[in-house]
Amino acid sequence: MPCGDSCPIEHTVNLIGHKWKVLILRNLHNMGTQRFGDLSKEIRGISQKMLTQQLRQMEIDGLIIRKVYPEVPPKVEYSLTELGETLKPVLDSMNLWGINHMKMSTPKDVEQ
Numbered sequence: 001m002p003c004g005d006s007c008p009i010e011h012t013v014n015l016i017g018h019k020w021k022v023l024i025l026r027n028l029h030n031m032g033t034q035r036f037g038d039l040s041k042e043i044r045g046i047s048q049k050m051l052t053q054q055l056r057q058m059e060i061d062g063l064i065i066r067k068v069y070p071e072v073p074p075k076v077e078y079s080l081t082e083l084g085e086t087l088k089p090v091l092d093s094m095n096l097w098g099i100n101h102m103k104m105s106t107p108k109d110v111e112q
Contacts (some may be wrong), residue, residue: 015061016087020046020054022094025084028064029091033079063087 016022023043027034031042040051055078058064063084069075080087 012090015063016090018054020050021058021063022091024051024054024058024078025063025080025087026091028078028080028084029088033077035075035077039078058084 016025020043023046024039027039027042031038034042036051036055039055040046040048043051046054055064055066059066062081065079065081067077067079069077
C-alpha cells in the first residue's frame with residue numbers, strides 16, 4: 001500500500017499508535033465512561049504522568065471527552081467521542097487478531 005504525502009495508515013498511527021492510547025481506547029470501549037483512577041488501575045504499568053499526557057492528547061485529537069464535575073475534590077470522567085466510537089471495529093479486529101495469534105504461538109505439548 002504505497003502512500004504519497006497523505007497516507008491514511010500513517011494518519012491513524014499518529015492518532016492511536018502509542019501503546020497507552022490503544023489501551024485507554026480499549027478500556028473506554030469495553031467499560032464505557034471511566035474516571036482517571038479507574039483507568040490508572042486497569043492499565044498495568046502506566047504512570048499517572050503518562051496517563052495524563054495521553055488523555056490530554058486524545059482529547060485534543062477529538063477521540064475522548066473529559067468531563068469535570070464541580071465538586072471538591074473534582075470528579076473527572078473520560079468517555080469516547082463519536083469519532084472515538086468509530087474506532088471500535090479497529091479495536092475489535094485487533095482483539096480477534098490477538099486471540100488468533102496467541103493460539104498459534106502457544107507452545108504445543110511435546111510427545112516424549
